[in-house]
Amino acid sequence: MGTPVTFVLLHGAASDSWYWHLVAPALREAGHEVVAVDLPCDDPEAGLDAHTEAVVTAIGGRGEVVVVAQSLAGLVAPLVAARLPDRVVMVVMVAAMIPAPGETGGAWWAATGQQEAQRAADLAAGRDPDAPFDPFVTFLHDVPPDVAAASAEHTRDQTSRVFDDPWPLPSWPAVPTRVLLCRDDRLFPAPFLRELSRARLGLTPDELPGGHLPALAQPKALTEALLAYVGEP
Structure with a gap:
């Protein structure tokens, strides 16, 4: 791309947009706009549609969105990306769940073998x-102690509602996609996510x-990877 884009940053479960507080300033310093979205993870009625709508609303009229x-x-x-095909120019999956058509988030764990993979990784590392x-x-x-302590102020209840909806697309949208895994991820071990991505x-x-939270533990490496995907302006 090589021109400024808008990075739309989506946090994981039981969290909020603070998760990106070490990455967002560096993306802005590189000349890009940043929108860090607070997803409705603590709303017991918010399924996939509500999460998607929250992001689309936060994007507003912006174009060239990653x-x-x-x-x-x-x-x-x-x-x-499917809702905004003319504006979302890339999706970057960071230690992320990769869904399949018709699969619920709740069924994803067993369908992908995540639990077995995590157990095997724990045993190999000597963890119980x-x-x-x-x-x-x-x-x-692997998160610095001060950042880990601060993160306690940004933990939200995670309702199960978002895991109930079948993933509605018939296939992955036609958008350039990148997958980033973390080599010491204990939730989604690297071999597991490599195979799932392929x-x-x-x-x-x-x-x-x-580990699993690179925006807190490895913000410089994550920022550099994101900037490399779009080309610094």
Whole structure:
């Protein structure tokens, strides 16, 4: 592209737009506009349509949009691209769920083998896969302590509603798509996401260091990858 675009940044589950606070300023400094969206993750009635509408509303009349989806937002980003085919010029999936037509977000975990992959990765690393869930072990293990502490103020309830809707598109929209995986991701282990990306999108992912939350743990590397996709103006 080589010209300024608008990066539309979508956070993952149980979070808010603060997730991008270390990435957004650097994208702006490079000459791009940034819209970090607060998704309605704590609304018990907000399904995929409501999430998509929140993003479309935030985009407004902007053109040349790159939609960047973290984790759960992978269900939403391609729906936005399908709604705005003349304006969304790229979708970037960051440690993201990759849906299949007709599949619900709730069914995605078993359909993709995520649970088995996470368990195998835990065992290989010497972690107890049956230990009680600990966000510091799964998500925050490589996030700087001050950032991890601040993140507690930006945790929201995640309702299950968005996981109930079958993914409505018959196929992936005709938009350039990139997949970024994180090599030490404990939720979506790298081998799992490599295979899922190839099977569902026919794409070989690009790779970042660190765990599941690169915008907090590896903001410089993530920013550089995003800028490389669009070409700095």
